Structures are given as C-alpha cells and as structure tokens.
Amino acid sequence: MNKTLQTIVGAGALAWSAMAMTPAQAADDTIKIGVLHSLSGTMAISETTLKDTVLMLVDDINKKGGLLGKKVEAVVVDPASDWPLFAEKARELLEKDKVAAVFGCWTSVSRKSVLPVFEEDNGLLFYPVQFEGEESSRNVFYTGAAPNQQAIPAVDYLMSEDGGSAKRFALLGTDYVYPRTTNKVLRAYLHSKGVADEDIMENYTPFGHSDWQSIVADVKTFASAGKKTAVVSTINGDANVPFYKELANQGIKAEDIPVVAFSVGEEELAGLDTTPLVGHLAAWNYFESVDTEANAAFIKKWHAYIGDDKRVTNDPMEATYIGFTMWAHAVEQAGTTDVDAVRQAMYGQKVPNLTGGVAVMNTNHYLSKPVLIGEVQDDGQFDTVWKTDGVVVGDSWSDYIPESAKLTADWTYPWVCGNCEKPKY
Amino acid sequence: MRQDFSPPAPGRMPHHSFRRFFLPLFAIMVLMLVALAPQQASAFSDEQLRQNAEQLNAKSSTKKLDVIEKMAADGDPRVAAILEAMLDGDLYASKADDKVVIGKKQGKVWQHIDVVSGAVTGESGSADLDKIRINNRLRGALRDALATLNLFSPDLAIRRAAVETVMDTRDPAMAPLLQRAIERESNPDLLARMELAKATMALAAGETSQERLDAIDILASQTTPQIRAVLLQFVNAAEAENYDPKVVAAAKDAVASVESRLKMWQTGGDVYRGISLGSVLLLAAVGLAITFGVMGVINMAHGEMIMIGAYTTYAVQQAFLVFWPAGIGWSLAVAVPVAFLVSGGVGVVVERLIIRFLYGRPLETLLATWGLSLFLQQAIRSIFGASNRQVVAPDFMSGAIEFSTGLVLTYNRLWIILFSLIVVGGIAAVLRYTAFGLQMRAVTQNRRMAGSVGIRTGYVDALTFGLGSGIAGIAGVALSQIDNVSPNLGQGYIIDSFMVVVFGGVGNLWGTVLGAFSLGIVNKFLEPVAGAVLAKIFVLVALILFIQKRPKGLFALKGRAVEA
Numbered sequence: 001m002n003k004t005l006q007t008i009v010g011a012g013a014l015a016w017s018a019m020a021m022t023p024a025q026a027a028d029d030t031i032k033i034g035v036l037h038s039l040s041g042t043m044a045i046s047e048t049t050l051k052d053t054v055l056m057l058v059d060d061i062n063k064k065g066g067l068l069g070k071k072v073e074a075v076v077v078d079p080a081s082d083w084p085l086f087a088e089k090a091r092e093l094l095e096k097d098k099v100a101a102v103f104g105c106w107t108s109v110s111r112k113s114v115l116p117v118f119e120e121d122n123g124l125l126f127y128p129v130q131f132e133g134e135e136s137s138r139n140v141f142y143t144g145a146a147p148n149q150q151a152i153p154a155v156d157y158l159m160s161e162d163g164g165s166a167k168r169f170a171l172l173g174t175d176y177v178y179p180r181t182t183n184k185v186l187r188a189y190l191h192s193k194g195v196a197d198e199d200i201m202e203n204y205t206p207f208g209h210s211d212w213q214s215i216v217a218d219v220k221t222f223a224s225a226g227k228k229t230a231v232v233s234t235i236n237g238d239a240n241v242p243f244y245k246e247l248a249n250q251g252i253k254a255e256d257i258p259v260v261a262f263s264v265g266e267e268e269l270a271g272l273d274t275t276p277l278v279g280h281l282a283a284w285n286y287f288e289s290v291d292t293e294a295n296a297a298f299i300k301k302w303h304a305y306i307g308d309d310k311r312v313t314n315d316p317m318e319a320t321y322i323g324f325t326m327w328a329h330a331v332e333q334a335g336t337t338d339v340d341a342v343r344q345a346m347y348g349q350k351v352p353n354l355t356g357g358v359a360v361m362n363t364n365h366y367l368s369k370p371v372l373i374g375e376v377q378d379d380g381q382f383d384t385v386w387k388t389d390g391v392v393v394g395d396s397w398s399d400y401i402p403e404s405a406k407l408t409a410d411w412t413y414p415w416v417c418g419n420c421e422k423p424k425y
Numbered sequence: 426m427r428q429d430f431s432p433p434a435p436g437r438m439p440h441h442s443f444r445r446f447f448l449p450l451f452a453i454m455v456l457m458l459v460a461l462a463p464q465q466a467s468a469f470s471d472e473q474l475r476q477n478a479e480q481l482n483a484k485s486s487t488k489k490l491d492v493i494e495k496m497a498a499d500g501d502p503r504v505a506a507i508l509e510a511m512l513d514g515d516l517y518a519s520k521a522d523d524k525v526v527i528g529k530k531q532g533k534v535w536q537h538i539d540v541v542s543g544a545v546t547g548e549s550g551s552a553d554l555d556k557i558r559i560n561n562r563l564r565g566a567l568r569d570a571l572a573t574l575n576l577f578s579p580d581l582a583i584r585r586a587a588v589e590t591v592m593d594t595r596d597p598a599m600a601p602l603l604q605r606a607i608e609r610e611s612n613p614d615l616l617a618r619m620e621l622a623k624a625t626m627a628l629a630a631g632e633t634s635q636e637r638l639d640a641i642d643i644l645a646s647q648t649t650p651q652i653r654a655v656l657l658q659f660v661n662a663a664e665a666e667n668y669d670p671k672v673v674a675a676a677k678d679a680v681a682s683v684e685s686r687l688k689m690w691q692t693g694g695d696v697y698r699g700i701s702l703g704s705v706l707l708l709a710a711v712g713l714a715i716t717f718g719v720m721g722v723i724n725m726a727h728g729e730m731i732m733i734g735a736y737t738t739y740a741v742q743q744a745f746l747v748f749w750p751a752g753i754g755w756s757l758a759v760a761v762p763v764a765f766l767v768s769g770g771v772g773v774v775v776e777r778l779i780i781r782f783l784y785g786r787p788l789e790t791l792l793a794t795w796g797l798s799l800f801l802q803q804a805i806r807s808i809f810g811a812s813n814r815q816v817v818a819p820d821f822m823s824g825a826i827e828f829s830t831g832l833v834l835t836y837n838r839l840w841i842i843l844f845s846l847i848v849v850g851g852i853a854a855v856l857r858y859t860a861f862g863l864q865m866r867a868v869t870q871n872r873r874m875a876g877s878v879g880i881r882t883g884y885v886d887a888l889t890f891g892l893g894s895g896i897a898g899i900a901g902v903a904l905s906q907i908d909n910v911s912p913n914l915g916q917g918y919i920i921d922s923f924m925v926v927v928f929g930g931v932g933n934l935w936g937t938v939l940g941a942f943s944l945g946i947v948n949k950f951l952e953p954v955a956g957a958v959l960a961k962i963f964v965l966v967a968l969i970l971f972i973q974k975r976p977k978g979l980f981a982l983k984g985r986a987v988e989a
Contacts, residue, residue: 224650226658
C-alpha cells in the first residue's frame, strides 16, 4: 500500500518535472515569434491570410535549417477584430511568451492600440498593411505603403492624360483614422495642384456599410458638373462588395467615373463578378499578375502550402514576406534576437521585391518600394497600367500637411527620434 | 473650328484636345466616304489594314491612339469589328509570330480569327496569346471612334447608343457628320435625340450670339444632369472669354431652370431610397415584431436568424449549381421556403431548449440570447469559413431603370420593396385568418384563459417563436442580395430592428411598417446633408427623445395584455 503510494507520488513528480522541463528546453533551441492577426470577427477575411503567410514563411525557414541554428516557432493568438484585445494579446506575447518579434495588425486602430505596449516592453512589430503614415515608432517597422507610395501616385495618375485628366475628386472612405488622415493628406496635395475645395467631395461611412444608393447617386450628381471626375476610395473591408455592386447596377463605367481604391486587392475581388468593374483601378506595391520569376515562385509556394490553387496572393502578403525576410537577415547579421541589436541591423536591409527591384529599409522604419497602378480585369486580377521607374522612399511625415512637413523621423544618430524638428544630439 | 490650334480654353475637356487635330480631318474623310458609299467599299487594301492592325500592339498608349484614329477615319467596315474586339479585350498578339488576331474562346481553347478575312486561322491555349492592353483613355477613344462609325449603322439600337456617345463627347468637329445622320434618320424618337445633340454642339461651336441663344433655348427645356453639365461648361467658357452679356445671362437662367427641375427629381430620388431602406428595415424587423413585440422575448439572436437565412440561400444556390445549373434563376424562389423552415426550425429548438425556461425574466433572456448569437456566429464560421460567401444575383435582379433625369431605380431594391410588402401582408393574413393566428392572439392576450379553453400554450409559444425566426430567415434571403453573406451579417441589423419595433409600438404590426418606412426616409434625407455616420446618430437621438415623450411608441397597445 505504502509502496504503491510512493510509486504514484514518484511518477507524479517525475511527470511534473518533465512537464516543467519542456518549456525551458524549448526556450534554448527555438526562436519564438508572435502572430497577431484576427482570426474571427470583421477583419478575419483579410487577416487570416496573413497568419497563413507567416506560418508558410516559418515553415520555409525551418526547412532550410532555421535561424542561428535554432528552429523558429510561431505563437498564434486571435485578437478577434477587437481593438483593445489587440493590446492585451500583444502584452501576452511579449511578456509571457517572450517572442523575439511580432508580425501583425491590419487596421490602423489596432496598430494604435498595441503601440504603447510595444514601446513599454521594447518589442518589435512588423506591420504589413498600407496605411496613413504620420507615425514612426522605434518599435515598429512599417512594410506597407505610406500615402506617398500609394495615394499620391494614384492621384497623379488620375490627373495624367492616360488616367483621364481628372479635375474633380470624390473621396469616399470608411469612418476611421486611416481614411480620414489619408484624405487630409490628399486634400492638401490636391490644393497644391490647384484643385479648389468645391471640386473635392468627402464622404465617410461606417464599417460594413451596405446601402450605397444615395452615395453613388451623389457621386453621379457631383460628376455631372462638367468636369472629368474620379473617385478615390479608402473604403475598407467587406463594405466594398455592395459598393461595387451598386456602381455596376447604376451603370457607372470606368471610362466615365474611374474609381481608384487603396484597400481593394485580389482577395477582396475574389468571388465577385468583376465584368462590370473592368477598368476601375487600384494602387498597390504588388499585384499577383506581375510576371516575374520571383513572383511565380512565391505563388507556387503559397498554393502548395495552402493546398488550394484558387487562392490569390496580394500586397499585404508581399509586405509580410519582405518584413519577415528582412527580420531573418537582421537576426543572422546581429547574431542574436535581441531587439536593440536587431533594430540596428534592420537599417539598410535589402530584399528583392516580388515585382522587381529591391526594397530597402530606411532609418525612418519605412520601406523604399515601387508603386504600381492596376486596372481590374474580368478574371478578378489586376493589369498593371502604370509603374514608377524606380523605388519610392516611404515618407513618414507628409510634406503636404504644414504641421507634419516640419517633422523628421530618423532613428539613427544624431536624430534618434520619430517626430522631431531638430536632431536630439 | 476657330480654336483648332489655340491652347484649350478653360472649362473645355483637355483630354479631348487631341481630337481637335484629328477629328476635323477624320470627319471630312468619313463624310466623303458616306457620300461615296456605294462605290467605296474600303479605302484600305488588305495589306494596309493588316499593317495598321499590327500597330495596335504598340507599346505606348499614345501610339495606339494614333492608330485607332487612323483606322477609324478609314471607315472600313472591318475596322469596326477590330476596334470592337479591342474594346472588349478580345484582341490578342500571338506569342509565336507576333501577329494580331481576334481571340474567341471555344471551350478550353482560343480560336484565332484573322483581322482581315475574318476566317479562323488556328487555335491555341491562352498562354500563347498576349492580350492587347487598353486603359480608360483608350477605352474612351475606342468608344468614340465606334460611335462615329455606328451613326450610320442599320441597327436602331446601335445608332441610339452612338448618338448618346456623341452627346457625351460633344466634339464640334462631329457636327457635320451628325447633320448628315439627321438627314438620313427616320425614327422620330432618335431624331429628337440627334437634334438635342446638335444643339449641345452648336452651343460650343456657335459663332454669333443669336446662334448661341437659340441653342440655349433648346437646352433650357431639358431636365437631365448631362444638359446641366453642358450649360455649366458653357457658362464657364463664356465668362472666361467675355461673350455677349445677354448670352451669359440667358445661359445662367437656363442652368437655374434646369437645376430647379432636377432638384425636384432629386427629392423624389431621396424618397425612393428612403422607402428602399425602409423596406430593408421592415424585413429585418418584422420577425422581431413577433418574437419581441407579441411574445415579449428580448431576442438578441434575431440577427443570427437572418444570417442563417442568408446562408441557407447560399447553400440552396450551391445545390442548384450541382444538380440543376440551368435553373439557377429559380434558386431564390426555392430558397424562400427553405430559409423559412431552417430558421424557423432553429427558432423552435431554441424556444424549447432555452427561452421557455426564461419567460418573465427579461435580463436573463437578454444574456442567454446574446450568448446564443455568439454561438451561432461561431458555428456558421466553423461550417462555412470566415470569408464572405457569394450569392449570385438572378438576371431579373441586376441592372436598373434609368431615367434621363439621373434618377436610377435598381431592380434589386425594387424587388425587395415588393417582397417586404408581400411578407408583411402574409403575416397579417396568418394572424388574422388562420386558427394558429387566433390561438396566438388568444395566448398573448390572456394566457391562462387561453389555456383553460384548451389551447396548448407551450405549443403555441414554440410555434410563434418559430414563425418570428422563420420570417427573419426569409429576410435573410432578401438581404443576401444586397449585403455580404458573412457570419457578422446579423449584427448589422439587430439594433435597427429593435429601433423599428420600439418606435412603431411594441406588439403592433402596422406600427412596425410605419416605423420602418419613416425611419428609412428620415435617414435618407439626413444622409446627403450630414453623412451616413451622423445621420444614423441623429436618428438614434431623435428616437430616444421620441420614446421619452411616448414610451409605448407610435401605436400603443391598450387593454389587459399590456399590464400582463
């Protein structure tokens, strides 16, 4: 009897110590990274793909022998499209799981929500989505496009002869920080190009808006004032589907009123009948249709990983790929995953874009990337109609907003600052 | 054509300026062709046509534009076919020999059709063909070129479309061609459109004040945004170039009169869109009018019943695609009863398993149904995945009735308005004329009395909740046509539904109808002024104030039922 008890206690203790050992051992021969993308809620549609992209890249790097001789392990959490929950989950990743870097966030609200956590804990966030700029944090690397890498070239294209020489602009957006700030930059830019306020219409709708009748009718009225009109859309998420349906139903053709969108990519068009939308535009740094060897290899790898040939690739996926690859290179170069050392090694990192050219990480934590403008085709893909000659350096503080134009972001000596008017040292 | 070689005047459309150099020449050539039509079949030899077609594969769009202009000026009937193929994206360069061909998809292969002879010369997979790229500028140029070629088409519909394009372009250089077309036209309706198009051109091209005044006179009687644009453009140009003040004043008067009539149409449009939004609110709320209004259950999972209806529609369509693809147009008609049964069934189960234990405890009901709504959302997400599902719109629900005044009535919205009225009529009939309706009313009015005359009250409760949920499912079928079919679909409607029911008066079907339409119309009138976000807030605040004044809504129920 006594013996049995002893055995049980002994076995229990052994099991306990074995359990306690596992994480300790794991910490030695793996590098943990965090994946902070919504897997449920409104943003799940877009963000789930990015979670899969990171897992694919991790899989890939482990097959090649890992980083610094260790395996990379992804810790996936689900912030459920709930902005405050993003901050909680970020804290969990940084303090409990002690991850070396986090890949995550989509909406600017979620990024603003986690920002204080990353700054407090000195974490490292790679943010892969086009956004409004006007921010530079020591703890965030922005691999998506800033307004001068997306919005401003798009408006330039609309004003060019090929784009239809637009003179009047309807700025439609979802009501939150990204569209409002982008439109502020655009309005200032349009003023600098001699477009008067009466030729700019701004309109905001809630997330998931579905009744577009009045707004499309308003745009039609606005466009009938005798000047060529274009729509600049910062509408986000699934509200785009009813918006484009209404455009088609009301018979608005791209030759008459072209719509250029900043948040509509291959993923958003998947499953939508794009025949009536042919000729509408999108501005990105990547299109799946771009014909390069690197892109073909990436698409092939993606299809193999996800096990579905019909899945599309898109711009934030490329941004995730560039961010992840740069981080891996920086870790190799620094010889450690220590945040401060990796940050220093990030500056000047170069990764070939999937669409050609080389992306470079600048000291303001923004990338240099090419800008592409594509037209929607009837197969749901984009056809590149315009492309910058080289790469464009991401501008963290817009030159077209007076109070921002004075600010500089540069995290190397002597500036070491994200929003200063003069160097710190 | 006095401005041909001067820089474009302000207010003119600069992107059309290139036509000022090509079109006069081009117009004269086409005129000659029309005059010589019988003898003159083609100005291009086969070889020339082929050479020109090859050049359509040029790199720059400016070069392509030149070729399009040159080809259109030739007037060869074969040119129209080539340009049309280019506009439709059917013109390809074969990768093997760089030859330009028209590609026609035949099953899995692409037939190569020779641009000159129109004969099939070969076939290949899509990988061997390079599409000849066009952009919006080329699309516009192609459309215009085709319009001029089509003004003399024997087909009335093609001529009609051509006149509309000419009117959009309003290039004075086209005026002589249009005059020629007017002389030949026999259809009185189209003739009137042509005269109008001529007037819009005369306004821009007119030399004397009298010519301009005459043109303004014709245009002022029209009520279309297009004509307003023409007049506005003219006013801009007139002010910039110091035309006769009498002309400027007349043009301004004309703009004002066109605008005032357009305003009325716009108000009409706002009312229509309000009714349309109202019909959506009504569909979403009418099920709740039964579960909340009649039974008093605060059902936070009502939106999910709608969502289940929408997913049922999707599932029915998938079944059609597998078993009877040709009959896809019928899928919505089949989805309505199926969605009613599925959502209604879920409703009955929920009532039996959860809600019947919570009658008379509103707080617990609220929490339990809210939890249920989360559960149903996640269940659907696990079954169908997180991404949105695409429900196909049948042909009779795509497109719109367009009035020349700019008012557009889209078919999907029209059908939904009609459908919502049918649903409400159906429910009213069930409540009033069927035995179940009678029992239901009896149970809500006096449960114990109803029970003592032999009505199985528990059974009636379950069916009533099932009816309310089933109606929500039917609403889901309609909403799948205008909203995204996603697990979150229901959340967008739950607040609105409660607003409508509370505003209309709890327990009153007609109050719900009136509440839905008035909220819809108020919302749509506020939207252009305040924006979609503020309009919603205003409506909500106004509703709260209204409830303070009349706590029981528009139509309050009177009698014993209320106190019970």
